[in-house]
Amino acid sequence: MRRSRRALHALVLLGLLLYFRPACADTSAPSVRTLGVTVEDFSYLDTSGEPADQTAVHQRRLRAFTTALRRDVDADGPYRLVPPSCTPPCAEQGLPSARETQSTAQGDERIRIIGGIHKMSTLVQWAKVAVIEVDTNRVLFERRYSFRGDNDEAWDRAESFVFRDIRAALAAYPPSSPAAAPRPIELAVFDFELEDKTAAAPATGVAASDAGYLADITNGVRELLAQSGRYRVIDVSGTNVDAVKKHALRDCGGCDAGIAQKLGADQSLIGVVRRVSRTEYTVGFQIRDARTGAVVSQGDSGLRMGADYSWRRGAVGLISDRLLGSQSQH
Numbered sequence: 001m002r003r004s005r006r007a008l009h010a011l012v013l014l015g016l017l018l019y020f021r022p023a024c025a026d027t028s029a030p031s032v033r034t035l036g037v038t039v040e041d042f043s044y045l046d047t048s049g050e051p052a053d054q055t056a057v058h059q060r061r062l063r064a065f066t067t068a069l070r071r072d073v074d075a076d077g078p079y080r081l082v083p084p085s086c087t088p089p090c091a092e093q094g095l096p097s098a099r100e101t102q103s104t105a106q107g108d109e110r111i112r113i114i115g116g117i118h119k120m121s122t123l124v125q126w127a128k129v130a131v132i133e134v135d136t137n138r139v140l141f142e143r144r145y146s147f148r149g150d151n152d153e154a155w156d157r158a159e160s161f162v163f164r165d166i167r168a169a170l171a172a173y174p175p176s177s178p179a180a181a182p183r184p185i186e187l188a189v190f191d192f193e194l195e196d197k198t199a200a201a202p203a204t205g206v207a208a209s210d211a212g213y214l215a216d217i218t219n220g221v222r223e224l225l226a227q228s229g230r231y232r233v234i235d236v237s238g239t240n241v242d243a244v245k246k247h248a249l250r251d252c253g254g255c256d257a258g259i260a261q262k263l264g265a266d267q268s269l270i271g272v273v274r275r276v277s278r279t280e281y282t283v284g285f286q287i288r289d290a291r292t293g294a295v296v297s298q299g300d301s302g303l304r305m306g307a308d309y310s311w312r313r314g315a316v317g318l319i320s321d322r323l324l325g326s327q328s329q330h
Contacts, residue, residue, distance in 0.1 A: 043116035141169035184232040188260035192271040261290035
């Protein structure tokens with residue numbers, strides 16, 4: 001009799017476990033996808049000069065590239081794919097700049113991925129990709145890639161390589177905890193200066209047209225750094241130091257660091273455009289620690305071709321590549 005009662009109790013207990021098992025299983029179900037991500041249609045530009053018209057082939061590969069990128073994003077992590085805000089051929093030709101792209105949220109979209117492919121020659125192509133937080137237009141990730149080959153296999157490899165970086169950027173957003181988000185570096189960005197080595201250079205001062213281009217460079221760099229989320233740009237307009245007013249910080253032996261410290265900044269940035277000829281120039285930047293005066297970062301573009309209006313593009317590109325991110329090749 002006791003054995004029968006124990007068997008009955010066991011059966012009842014087993015029934016209760018089976019009855020409540022579905023409810024327990026529900027608690028371990030995958031989390032709801034909460035991060036809406038849009039992958040816009042990528043643009044394409046061919047300046048290789050090849051005689052054969054490969055437009056149809058390239059458009060097919062571009063569609064396959066974008067489709068694969070959307071598939072990989074949708075299949076990875078807590079992401080919900082949101083349809084793009086427009087359909088082909090809405091994407092402009094060329095490699096888009098995240099700094100010049102203003103995003104407007106589409107429904108529950110929080111992240112937008114934009115990009116483009118540029119065929120430079122028969123075997124060399126460039127890809128540029130940016131990941132943008134829609135609500136704030138903050139650039140979370142932006143990088144330029146080069147890849148060799150112009151066949152289906154080369155495009156597939158490029159998509160896999162690009163997605164690895166996109167996945168890392170998405171995984172880091174938002175930070176897992178407030179402590180994981182570092183405080184933005186307070187950076188005093190001083191006006192870019194001109195070092196004119198041409199025979200036509202004015203004896204003193206800077207021509208009004210050049211001053212306008214230098215102001216355009218400075219504004220572009222400040223906007224880029226502010227949008228990166230890594231820096232908070234400090235206002236330097238109230239500085240009365242002679243080296244600042246005369247745009248001679250490049251020759252003051254690092255005095256920009258002390259000036260930045262008095263402004264409450266962590267670091268200082270000075271930039272210089274060196275005009276070699278009317279169509280050749282270089283652009284460089286240097287960042288110092290405001291407390292110690294030590295150089296913490298610097299970069300130089302090397303010799304570039306271009307008219308005065310191209311200075312901004314050269315400076316912004318240099319800061320983007322050398323300071324905010326490095327070019328990747330595979």
